[in-house]
Amino acid sequence: QEQLVQSGAEVKKPGASVRVSCEASGYSFTGYDIHWVRQAPGQGLEWMGWINPKSGDTNYAQKFQGRVTMTRDTSIKTSYMELSRLRSDDTAVYYCARDFYDSNSYTGGAFDVWGQGTMVIVSS
Amino acid sequence: QSVLTQPPSASGTPGQRVTISCSGSSSNIGSNYVHWYQQLPGTAPKLLIYRSDQRPSGVPDRFSGSKSGTSASLAISGLRSEDEADYYCAVWDDSLSGLYVFGTGTKVTAL
Numbered sequence: 001q002e003q004l005v006q007s008g009a010e011v012k013k014p015g016a017s018v019r020v021s022c023e024a025s026g027y028s029f030t031g032y033d034i035h036w037v038r039q040a041p042g043q044g045l046e047w048m049g050w051i052n053p054k055s056g057d058t059n060y061a062q063k064f065q066g067r068v069t070m071t072r073d074t075s076i077k078t079s080y081m082e083l084s085r086l087r088s089d090d091t092a093v094y095y096c097a098r099d100f101y102d103s104n105s106y107t108g109g110a111f112d113v114w115g116q117g118t119m120v121i122v123s124s
Numbered sequence: 125q126s127v128l129t130q131p132p133s134a135s136g137t138p139g140q141r142v143t144i145s146c147s148g149s150s151s152n153i154g155s156n157y158v159h160w161y162q163q164l165p166g167t168a169p170k171l172l173i174y175r176s177d178q179r180p181s182g183v184p185d186r187f188s189g190s191k192s193g194t195s196a197s198l199a200i201s202g203l204r205s206e207d208e209a210d211y212y213c214a215v216w217d218d219s220l221s222g223l224y225v226f227g228t229g230t231k232v233t234a235l
Binding site: 035115 | 126156157159161163168169170171174175178180212214215216221222223224225226227228229
């Protein structure tokens with residue numbers, strides 16, 4: 001079935017970088033944009049940006065520009081999100097999610113397949 | 125702070141109808157489709173409603189969405205205990221350099 005499988009939990013020190021992976025299976029990897037969303041403990045959802053796996057084009061939320069980099073490796077159907085200069089308030093669960101197309105029609109920003117989430121803890 | 129405002133909580137007895145509001149502006153809800161997600165404790169969000177009022181395959185018809193002007197609503201008819209979860213609205217915002225925004229979230233409780 002269509003799924004996204006993310007890498008395991010990470011513990012990092014302030015100032016370090018973290019890279020989270022998101023492997024796609026069961027569908028055409030290059031046919032759907034991948035978005036990254038994070039959720040701090042007890043908080044709501046926060047969109048970080050997207051990557052087009054076919055072209056490599058990206059768009060980042062202004063809040064994360066300069067600190068986030070989204071890349072992909074089409075040979076292994078995997079997207080990556082790297083966040084640098086980590087701070088304690090970057091502690092969160094990070095999700096990747098896929099754009100939803102209804103009968104090949106773009107739905108305007110609905111995400112239908114989500115990864116299981118990756119916990120990133122930033123602590124000295 | 126999110127540009128989409130939801131009530132922090134909503135509740136009802138089993139079988140009741142519960143409605144959650146999502147208030148935005150002309151640059152987001154007023155000009156784009158609204159989507160709704162359900163997040164059960166400890167799990168990833170699940171798409172519940174897309175294009176403001178459409179249900180993905182497998183979502184019970186107890187869930188319905190609507191949009192009017194700069195506000196949107198999610199209704200749960202015939203509330204069940206398994207509907208206890210956090211619910212988020214989401215939409216693209218045209219005024220914020222291509223920013224996708226989530227609502228503040230609403231926790232639904234079955235009394």
